[in-house]
Amino acid sequence: MKKKPDFLIIGAMKCATSTLHEQLALQPDIFMTELKEPNFFSNDEQYQKGIEWYLSHFESASDNYLCGESSTHYTKLPTYPQTVSRIQTYLPNAKFIYVMRHPLDRLISQYVHEWSQRVIDININEAIYQYPELINYSKYTMQLLPYFEAFGQHRVLPIFFERLLKYPQIELEKICKFIDYPHQPQWQTIDALNVSTERMRRSEWRDILVEAPILKQIRRNFIPQNFRNRIKSLWTMKEKPQLKSENIKYLKSIFNEDLELLGYWLGIELNCDEFQKKIVNEKKVDWQNQNYQDSQ
Incomplete structure (x- = not known):
């Protein structure tokens, strides 16, 4: 029987998923794909290569290894609408790790990335109105709901970028417990990956x-x-993009509505202004299972 992934890091984009991928790959008896973002279940051109192509990325894993991959496209609704149903078909028992960060910070980081890739050529204050994905990919409850409905809330682990920065070892242990890793993991010192401010066009x-x-x-x-x-x-972004005050207010109105529901699921009060303090200072950030059921 061919090896299948036991867990997927499903996003969010620009939330240190590359660093987490590398950290898990460094742990004994964990296999992470060399191709960091296979995007098999999201992108039609990858999906058309077939399940055998996808599983070939796990062929070199030993039988006793836990296997995983990381594809942030898996939480990019509405861009990739068939992702969850495809995963359900081939990986009905998978577990999912979803990394979130302050929605405004994530949006700005995505903008820098898209600018560097020449996807976006306009100022960030125009881009937020012309490129809805900048906002949509920071609407975490919208991205999570299909996974809850298809797999159950207990199969999705919420992780936060801000806590990874402050408590890397604790968060790594939490992740490894979730995926049933039988050893004691150790966070390693590695070079920072995907530093947006250093990106070149x-x-x-x-x-x-x-x-x-x-x-x-x-x-x-x-x-x-x-x-x-x-x-x-000449090809490097000189300064961090600055949102105008009226656009910050507009975005906060959108994200605060999303964070209110996310916080309800987590059993804490969340909004843009209190996000950093609440997320970092909470002793435990995990789903309150009854809250998801009550919100339906």
Whole structure:
């Protein structure tokens, strides 16, 4: 029988899922796919490759290993509407880890990413009205509900970016307990991944010049570092995007409604202004199962 994943890190985008993926991969007897975002259940072009293609990413895992993968596209409604039903077909017993962060911070980080990929070319204050995914991917209850309905709330573990930063070992232990990892995990010191403020805009011709072996050697040997840094800065976002006060108010009105329900599920009061304090200072942040049932 081919090895299947035991758990999926399903998002959210720009919430340290790459770091969590790497941390789990470093633990003995846990196998994480080398391809960090297979996006098999979300993207039609990947799904059409077939289940055998997907399972091939777990072929090198030993029989006793817990297996997982990380695809933030799995919580990108309404962009990928068939994700949950596809997972239900092939992985009916899977567990899910969902990482969240302050919705405004997540939105800004996504904007920087999309800017670097040349998906978005306009100011963030215009983008929030023209690119609804910036808001939708921060509406956590909208993304979670289909998983609750298909798999049950108890099969989804809520994790928060802010707690990962402050209590990395405690949060890793919580995750490993959830996936039934039989050993004591250890958070490792690794280089930060996907640092948005350091992102450069994609440029095909620049990348060809930069990566060409001969040109790379010439550049390193004959072009001063300070000159190279000035050239690099031409493609780098200089300052963190700033939302106008009226747009912050608009976004908070949307996110506070979502956070109120999320907080109800967690048994705490949540809103944008209190998010950081509430999430970091709570001794335990987990679902209050009856609350989800009561909200239906």
